[in-house]
Amino acid sequence: MQTILGIPAPLLFGQLLIGLINGAFYALLSLGLAVIFGVLNVINFAHGALYMMGAFVGWFLLTHLGIGYWPALVLAPLVVGAIGIVIERTMLSRLYDLDHLYGLLLTFGLALIIEGLFINYYGVSGQPYAPPQALQGGYNLGFMFLPAYRGWVIVASLIVCFGTWLLIERTQLGAYLRAAVERPELVRAFGINVPLMMTLTYGFAVALAGFAGILAAPVYTVSPIMGQNLIIVVFAIVVIGGLGSILGSIVTGLGIGLVEGLTRTFWPEASSTVVFVIMAIVLILRPHGLFGRPRE
Amino acid sequence: MSEAVMNLRSRGGRRATSWILAAIGLAIIIVAPLIGLYPVFLMKLMCFALFACAFNLMLGYVGLLSFGHAAFFGMGAYVAGHAVKVWGVTTVLGIFGGAVVAGIMGLVFGAIAIRQKGIYFAMITLALAQMVYFFCLQAPFTHGEDGIQGIPRGTILGLVDLRNSLAMYYFVAAIFLAGFLVVYRTIHSPFGQTLKGIRENEARMVSLGYPVARFKVLAFTISATLTGLAGATKAIVFQTATLTDVHWHMSGEVVLMTLIGGMGTIFGPVVGAGIIITLQNYLATMGSWVTVVMGTIFVICVLTFRRGVVGEILARLK
Numbered sequence: 001m002q003t004i005l006g007i008p009a010p011l012l013f014g015q016l017l018i019g020l021i022n023g024a025f026y027a028l029l030s031l032g033l034a035v036i037f038g039v040l041n042v043i044n045f046a047h048g049a050l051y052m053m054g055a056f057v058g059w060f061l062l063t064h065l066g067i068g069y070w071p072a073l074v075l076a077p078l079v080v081g082a083i084g085i086v087i088e089r090t091m092l093s094r095l096y097d098l099d100h101l102y103g104l105l106l107t108f109g110l111a112l113i114i115e116g117l118f119i120n121y122y123g124v125s126g127q128p129y130a131p132p133q134a135l136q137g138g139y140n141l142g143f144m145f146l147p148a149y150r151g152w153v154i155v156a157s158l159i160v161c162f163g164t165w166l167l168i169e170r171t172q173l174g175a176y177l178r179a180a181v182e183r184p185e186l187v188r189a190f191g192i193n194v195p196l197m198m199t200l201t202y203g204f205a206v207a208l209a210g211f212a213g214i215l216a217a218p219v220y221t222v223s224p225i226m227g228q229n230l231i232i233v234v235f236a237i238v239v240i241g242g243l244g245s246i247l248g249s250i251v252t253g254l255g256i257g258l259v260e261g262l263t264r265t266f267w268p269e270a271s272s273t274v275v276f277v278i279m280a281i282v283l284i285l286r287p288h289g290l291f292g293r294p295r296e
Numbered sequence: 297m298s299e300a301v302m303n304l305r306s307r308g309g310r311r312a313t314s315w316i317l318a319a320i321g322l323a324i325i326i327v328a329p330l331i332g333l334y335p336v337f338l339m340k341l342m343c344f345a346l347f348a349c350a351f352n353l354m355l356g357y358v359g360l361l362s363f364g365h366a367a368f369f370g371m372g373a374y375v376a377g378h379a380v381k382v383w384g385v386t387t388v389l390g391i392f393g394g395a396v397v398a399g400i401m402g403l404v405f406g407a408i409a410i411r412q413k414g415i416y417f418a419m420i421t422l423a424l425a426q427m428v429y430f431f432c433l434q435a436p437f438t439h440g441e442d443g444i445q446g447i448p449r450g451t452i453l454g455l456v457d458l459r460n461s462l463a464m465y466y467f468v469a470a471i472f473l474a475g476f477l478v479v480y481r482t483i484h485s486p487f488g489q490t491l492k493g494i495r496e497n498e499a500r501m502v503s504l505g506y507p508v509a510r511f512k513v514l515a516f517t518i519s520a521t522l523t524g525l526a527g528a529t530k531a532i533v534f535q536t537a538t539l540t541d542v543h544w545h546m547s548g549e550v551v552l553m554t555l556i557g558g559m560g561t562i563f564g565p566v567v568g569a570g571i572i573i574t575l576q577n578y579l580a581t582m583g584s585w586v587t588v589v590m591g592t593i594f595v596i597c598v599l600t601f602r603r604g605v606v607g608e609i610l611a612r613l614k
Contacts, residue, residue: 283412
């Protein structure tokens, strides 16, 4: 069998694939966090809980209403996005004039409520969710075996991430958004409804988390605690990439996934801590993150 | 002139009030277990009150929200538990060791995180604490999911047997009061005034020539040490040290205690710890509803009750 640095090649590529898939979820989630932070100046602690909700909406649709994966892929983000809009309108929007820390604390409380409710009804063991018929099976790439669904996860995540990037960096709407980040009063003076834009931004970014959730449902088990530890890794990724950089959060998300995969191959015990070690090193060398600019 | 007199008078008045409050507090602590209150509950309360006071030193007086204080609390507990149980050191030394290790961790974490402010600081401390959590999950001496169990309470210098819960109570009370006094002295010292200056206007403090970063790291180290002290004491009281102590839910809990009691007030964290611990005691049978209730209180506090209980009382008195 072919080996690379003493590791069998299929094992190495297998771990890299797992890393890439984790990275795809990191990218979707850290992108959402970066967008919310950029526009609302809020760190959304509830992001992990909403991601979990996305997966549960998909599971609920399938087991209780018989609605399959493909419609759920659209419906789950819509439901989660709608919940996000309610959260922003009724609670978050009251805190914009205060210290940004209150936004973090509010969403932390929301995360506790959401996760507590789900644990109460579904326990922590998790529910299975089968991948759709069309994506079962896999391809033999010669050097490794690629399950079809996992390939789809990577492709779908990349399309959505870069679509979002294009939307924000290359369209008229994105230009308004970026302008509203810099000078909200001036943009309002031009007759653009900034509060509405903030609401929709939060709804959209939260819908991204919901999308990641339904995408993750067939890969991991659907469990109330699936977003709990993930969100902290994503926080670290956002710090590494630098807050406020859209492309930075996507690239860092995928990169950290790969690094974790490599670490799992060569030093399994360190795989869950490596991201935090990288964060500490980045903070010492580049305090504003790899892609971030100093902002005040 | 008259304003100065007024100021002086009110300051004198305030000092008298704080002495009276301190005397009442001390009397309550001494009498509480004798009038039928459950000592273990009171000890838990004091451990968390000390934890919250130490945390409040950062949030309330430096203006930095640390979302990683569970790391110091949990490591204090683990170090004290391991030292007393496996190495057989005396209880006092074990608790001291827990506090020192937490303090060293605080120094390192502080040095890394202090370059950032606000939300960034919160996220970085949270991530660093999560690293500690994973370390505790895997390191052999913490016994993973089981935690360290059956930690002997031991004696104070071979004189007082701490298996007696009343003796244990007064031992914990002494630790709590000592820790509280350290916090009080820190806040009411020139050092504490400098910290408040940094909180209010950091740029001005820099231009006045204060080494701001060093002040913040020192405050963070003091806070971490006292947090470790609280964790170590808790480990001895309950004779266990588990992963719950290092989990980020614990970091969130102490934020909630400080918030509900009143951040930036001296007694606020004590009141907040009292409220939360009592509530948890009553809700203990409700399983994961506790989390939901905690989350709801969090949301309500943030939306409508940002000054907290003590903060609200002080605002009314003004």
